[in-house]
Amino acid sequence: MDQPAGARIVSEDGRRLAVTLGAVARGDASAMADLYTRTSAKLFGICLHILGSEAEAEETLQETYVLVWRKAAAFDAGKASAIAWLAVLARNKSIDRLRRRGPAAADLDAADRIPDGRPSALDLIEQEQEGRRLAACLEGLEERAGRSIRSAFLEGAAYPELAEREGVPLGTMKSWIRRGLLRLRECLER
Amino acid sequence: MSDDLDILAGEYALGLLEGEARDAAERRLAADPDFADRVARWSGRFSPMLEAIEPAPPPPALWPRIEAAIAESSQASASFETSAGGNVHQLRRRIAMWRGYSVAATALAASLALFLAIRPDTAPAPVSPPAAAPLVAMMSAEGSAARLVATFDPDRRSLVIIPASGLDHVPGRGHQLWLIPADGKPRSMGMVEPGAPRRMAVPPAMLDEMEAEVTLALSVEPAGGSPTGLPTGPVVATGKLHRT
Numbered sequence: 001m002d003q004p005a006g007a008r009i010v011s012e013d014g015r016r017l018a019v020t021l022g023a024v025a026r027g028d029a030s031a032m033a034d035l036y037t038r039t040s041a042k043l044f045g046i047c048l049h050i051l052g053s054e055a056e057a058e059e060t061l062q063e064t065y066v067l068v069w070r071k072a073a074a075f076d077a078g079k080a081s082a083i084a085w086l087a088v089l090a091r092n093k094s095i096d097r098l099r100r101r102g103p104a105a106a107d108l109d110a111a112d113r114i115p116d117g118r119p120s121a122l123d124l125i126e127q128e129q130e131g132r133r134l135a136a137c138l139e140g141l142e143e144r145a146g147r148s149i150r151s152a153f154l155e156g157a158a159y160p161e162l163a164e165r166e167g168v169p170l171g172t173m174k175s176w177i178r179r180g181l182l183r184l185r186e187c188l189e190r
Numbered sequence: 191m192s193d194d195l196d197i198l199a200g201e202y203a204l205g206l207l208e209g210e211a212r213d214a215a216e217r218r219l220a221a222d223p224d225f226a227d228r229v230a231r232w233s234g235r236f237s238p239m240l241e242a243i244e245p246a247p248p249p250p251a252l253w254p255r256i257e258a259a260i261a262e263s264s265q266a267s268a269s270f271e272t273s274a275g276g277n278v279h280q281l282r283r284r285i286a287m288w289r290g291y292s293v294a295a296t297a298l299a300a301s302l303a304l305f306l307a308i309r310p311d312t313a314p315a316p317v318s319p320p321a322a323a324p325l326v327a328m329m330s331a332e333g334s335a336a337r338l339v340a341t342f343d344p345d346r347r348s349l350v351i352i353p354a355s356g357l358d359h360v361p362g363r364g365h366q367l368w369l370i371p372a373d374g375k376p377r378s379m380g381m382v383e384p385g386a387p388r389r390m391a392v393p394p395a396m397l398d399e400m401e402a403e404v405t406l407a408l409s410v411e412p413a414g415g416s417p418t419g420l421p422t423g424p425v426v427a428t429g430k431l432h433r434t
Contacts (some may be wrong), residue, residue: 032260041245050245061248062256068258079230084237091240096203131238142362152204153236159206181200181232182193187234 008042018075025072032069042063043090050094050120050156060097065089094155137187145180148173195359199228203236327406329429336408336427338382342392342400349379349390349400356426357384366411368421371399376421382408402433 017038023031043064049055067089075085138146144166149155157165163173201207202215212346218225325342337354342349349367357365365384368376377399380390409416410423 010241027264033257033335036256041247045243045245046240047244058248058252061252062259065256067260067261070263079227080234082235084240087240088233088237090203097357131241134235134238149204149236152206153239153408156205158208175199177204178197178205179198184235185196185200 014081015084017078021068021072021075021082021085022077024069025075032065035068036065039086042083045084046087046090047094049089049096056097057094060093063092064093067093091153098156128147133188137184140187141183142176143179145176148177149180149184152177195225196228199225200232203229203232224227241371268299286354314419325400325402325431325433327431328427329406329408329427331427333424334426336365338408338427338429340429340431342431343389344400345391347392347394348396350387352383352387353382353384357382359384360410362413363410364413364415364427365408366408366415366421368409369396370405371401371403371405376407378419379406381415398433401432404431405429406431411419 020031020035020038024035027047040061044057044061047060047064051057053058058085063085068086071089075082137152141149144187147159148162150165151162151165159170159173162177163170166173168176198207198215201433202212202219207215215225215411219229220226259289324344328337328409329338332372336353337359339352339356343353351367365382367382367390369379371377377396379392382388406429407421407425409421409425411421416422
């Protein structure tokens with residue numbers, strides 16, 4: 001069965017999580033505990049992956065759930081999946097903290113965490129359906145644009161660092177990314 | 191042009207904007223719902239990249255810290271909303287509900303998080319439709335250091351035991367778990383190892399007994415269990431199963 005462009009498939013698990021998040025928005029403490037039980041491993045994995053430090057990942061996870069408690073009312077089940085919303089919150093908090101550490105530290109950690117020979121993130125995300133679509137669309141971009149978009153999202157690399165990695169001027173990297181974003185959007189909305 | 195706006199939203203969602211550009215985007219995010227929508231759509235488009243990351247259970251000690259931080263956050267927002275003329279009664283009730291729940295929530299979250307991670311040894315396949323809610327017992331005893339959390343998982347018809355602390359390993363001795371229903375006759379659930387969470391299948395005949403207010407007890411017995419089929423040694427922890 002073809003899904004209309006832009007439609008999301010919501011699993012039963014996803015639906016139940018959205019309901020739980022709705023209860024958290026109404027100040028339901030037991031829903032908050034339930035949410036933590038069901039999502040903390042995924043979110044902690046994200047914090048740990050980005051920060052590489054248990055101690056920092058723990059603090060960041062704490063900040064993330066406090067934010068969830070305060071901002072749960074902003075979650076719109078019609079616009080996003082609950083787990084994606086939560087995962088992005090954890091990612092944003094982690095990237096913020098990574099940047100507060102300082103640029104040199106971020107570079108070293110990034111290099112350590114992505115050794116050669118391991119499957120790339122692109123290989124792994126193909127396992128999930130939405131991941132497969134994103135992977136396919138990223139593949140369709142100019143290679144350096146796709147790679148840079150992925151690095152920006154997963155490692156928090158900003159324009160100057162991306163330009164340096166690829167050995168191009170800042171202006172060139174900016175046009176690659178901007179063109180890449182438009183093509184990505186067009187591909188995903190097909 | 192909406193393309194330019196969409197690009198800006200995408201750059202913001204990726205974290206590529208810095209300094210003044212970033213500050214301006216943040217102000218826009220707060221003031222312009224259309225821009226906020228665009229940023230949210232981009233986050234949704236990128237989020238599958240996070241699917242690939244390996245999950246990692248956080249340390250159990252983290253949850254109580256998060257609860258405390260949240261309770262503090264509720265209090266802080268309560269005083270703010272009170273002074274702004276908010277509904278004081280509702281907010282106070284909310285904080286009280288949080289505090290009242292936190293002990294049970296700690297045990298429940300810790301035990302559930304662990305049982306989700308434990309590989310079942312002999313648990314039968316779930317029967318559909320799933321039956322009642324899980325039951326939890328916090329087990330301890332006066333004068334004993336033993337602390338356990340037992341969770342009855344009705345879907346998988348098993349009892350998950352988390353020995354949180356205080357079970358010494360004594361050569362030649364073991365800890366045996368008993369279920370004591372309304373008729374007062376202890377039924378053996380098996381042996382519990384110090385330090386190792388276990389999932390124990392509940393025999394079909396005992397499933398009917400697994401209900402709220404039933405007592406679980408842990409006694410010290412010879413290594414292979416009581417030879418008599420009833421507890422012979424000291425009871426080091428007990429607790430009643432409660433609905434969650």
